[in-house]
Amino acid sequence: MRLSGFASGMDIDQIVGDLMRAERVPMDKMVQKRQTLEWQMEEYRSINRLFDEFRNNIFDTVMRKSKMGSRTASSSDENRITATxxxxxxxxxxxxxxVTQLATAASQTSIKPNENDPKIDPTKSLKSQFQSLDWKTGGVHRENLKGNDSKELTIKNEGLTIKNDTDNMVVKVNGKLYKMVDSEPAVNTNEVKAVFSGSEMTLTFADAIGTKDDISVQYFTDGDGEYMSGNITTYNENGEPVKDKFIVESSQTLNQVLETINRSSVGVSAFYDDHTGQVAFTRSETGEFNKDGQEIEFGGKFFGKDEQDAPVGIINMSQANEQGGQNAKFTINGLATERHSNTFTINGMTISLKDTFDSGTVTIGSSVDTDAVFDTIKGFVEEYNEMLDTINEKLDEKRYRDYQPLTDEQKKDLSDREIELWEEKSKSGMIRNDRLLSGFMNTFRLDLYGSVDSNLDSEYKQLTTIGVTTTKNYMDRGKLKIDENKLRKAIEDDPDGVYQLFAADGPTKEQQGIARRMRQSLDQAIEGIAERAGGAKGKIQNHQFTLGRNLNNLEDQISNFERRLSDIENRYWRQFTAMEKAMARANEQASFLQQQMFGGGGGY
Structure with a gap:
């Protein structure tokens, strides 16, 4: 129980507060020191972020052959041929x-319906428009499964009988269509045998299917529904068939079926033309892939084929309607050749044929893109100079030791602007003249100025030989400048030598390019700063780096001191409470004596 001046008339709260303010002076200094450590830590980490960004940009610019070996292509007639x-x-x-022919993509169209035949409404169900077709009865089920490191996989559908309809079933492993067999074992890697028994179906593959393999199965039961199927075959660049099978349900619309086909692995796009009532299919790739037949082959009732190859389906395709599917044919440096596409690459040169011609010759050549390489090196120099300016500014920043971090009590008496100005000076000079950073910057300068002893027979062994030197102003502390004419000449004369000056690799530092050296030095710098201030290289807990351990120790001291302050404050209050109680008793006694001396004399 605390008594606050009711007997003495003193403002005990004020007195204890003033006493504790004096007692808190050491605590305030520790809190200010903690804030200073946190600011120092953030300064170091900001430098590390700068180092990390520069390191990554080095790898993405001057160390990349695509950047430092950039070339331009020219064509003597860009109306006929272009190149990059x-x-x-x-x-x-x-x-x-x-150039006798350009590559084209194969396309096919369905048979045009007669004038009296109704056109398909692609937004309505197929059953409502093709009721007379021979739809198969049964429920369509789709399952996506994982392999089990064995050849067998069993599927159950309780309460329904799985139909033995392997002609229409679809089994895919990792998106590849497998051939269904039911009368003989699967022997090839793309075959699967199906055995049916009531509500179960067992699939047996020629090879074990792994647990990471994706299996999709479409099968049929005696449930409600109607369906038919169709299949499409195209060919890849090696002339090998690429097949897919599509299950078409009577409740689907034509648009839905075509959307499924467009997503298929066979690489065709299809659309319905409501003007002609036809469906058009086009290969997504140009060129001739099947020299012995059609580029797009159709099968199954949906595409209008029965056992007599008569049109009985919904989309009645005709192989006779196929067009295109031809390679580009041309002569290059005296060699007559072909390509699947009109755009192709030869030895790093991408050539695009724009038109056919049989007279004249188009010359294609390449040269160094001097501007692109120059801009890459210029960007490296500018970023290095910016980093140098930032760090030198931090190393030279003035330290205002009279401006210690503000305590919470001090902030109460200041405006936001006053706090901002004060802390601006408090934060200044956190890493002034830091030896760790100064050492790293000296290492960077040595990396830049040292010669590169690469195996190439090139005269460009130092930055100065390509026109990159330091400024004459010693206050710049090693900033780089570029002699543009000299650098451009070096790029044009020996682009690979200029690239190796930056990116050469070797077992010793002397054999490494300046950019490679700097990346290694930046790695060491980032590691060194992380050892001191954390935030990188996995050092995110305070106990993993120096300043963090100092903070932990300081936090322990603050906690211990707070307990001590609490004890001191309680002691003050006990003392003042005891004083108040004593004064209260004295007042009571004085009042009693006064009453006895003066209050009882009225009888005389």
Whole structure:
């Protein structure tokens, strides 16, 4: 119980508060020291972020062959042929003539309906428009499963009988269609045997299917529903067939079926033309892939085929309607050749044929893209200079030791603007003249100025040889400047030598390019700063780095001191409470004596 001046008339709260303010002075200093450590830690981490960004940009710019070996392509007639060049293009020249045909994509259309035949409404169910077709009766079920590291997989559908309809079933493993067999074992890797027994179906593959393999199965039961199927075959660049099978339910619309086909692995796009009532299919790739037949092959009732190959389906396709599907044919440097596409790449040069011609020759060549390489090196120099300016500014920043961090009590008496200005000076100079950072910056300068002893027979062994030197102003502390004419000449004369000056690799530092050296030095710098201030290299807990351990120790001291302050405050209150009680008793005694001396004399 605390008594607050009722007997003495003193403001005990004020007195204890003033006494505790004096007692808290050491605590305030510890809190200010903690704030200073936190600001220092953030300064170091901001430098580490700067180092990390520069390190990543080095890898993405001057160490990339695609950036430092950038080339441009030229064509003597861009109306006929255009070209682009990668860094691997070299200085080759190509003569292209006799472009007798351009590559086209194969396409097919369905048979045009008679004038009296109703056209398909692609938004309505197929059953409502094709009731007379021979739909199969049964429920359609789709399941996605995982393999079990064995050849067998059993599917159950309790309460329904699974139909033995392997002609229409679809089994895919990792998106690849498997051939269904039911009278003989599966022997090939793309075959699967199905055995039916009531509500169960067992699939047996030629090879074990792993637990990471995705299996999709479409099968049929004696449940409600109607369906038919169709299949499409195309060919890949090796002339190998690519097949897919589609289960079409009577409740589906034509638009829904075509959308499924467009997503298929066979690589065709399809659409329905309501003007002609026909469906058009086009391969997504140009070129001739099946030299012995059609580029797009259709099968199954949905696409209008029965056992007599008569049109009986919904989309009645005709192989005779196929067009296109041809390779580009041309002569390059005297060699007559073909390509599936009108755009192709030869030795890093991407060439695009725009038109056919049988007279004249188009010359294609490549040269170094001096501007692109120059801009890459210029960007490296500018970013290095910016990093240098930032760190030198931090190392030179003035430390205002009279401006210690504000305590909460001090902030109560200041405006927001006053707090901002004060803390601006408090934070200044957190890493002034820091030896760790100064050491790293000296290492960077040595990396830049040292010669590169690569195996290439190039005269460009130092930055100065390509026109990159330090400024004459010693106050710049090693900032770089570029002699543009000299740098451009070096790029044009020996682009690979300039690239190796930055990116060469080797077992010793002397054999490594300056950018590679700097990346290694930046790695060491980031590691060193993380050891001190954390925030990188997995050091995120205070106990893992120096300043963090200092903070932990300081937090322990603050906690211990807070307990001590609490004890001191309680002691003050006990003392003042005892004083108040004593004064209260004295007052009571004085009042009693006064009453006895003066209050009882009225009888005399």
């Amino acid at each position: 060049a990668s860094s691997a293009a070299g200085s080759a020249t190509y003569q292209i003539s006799n």
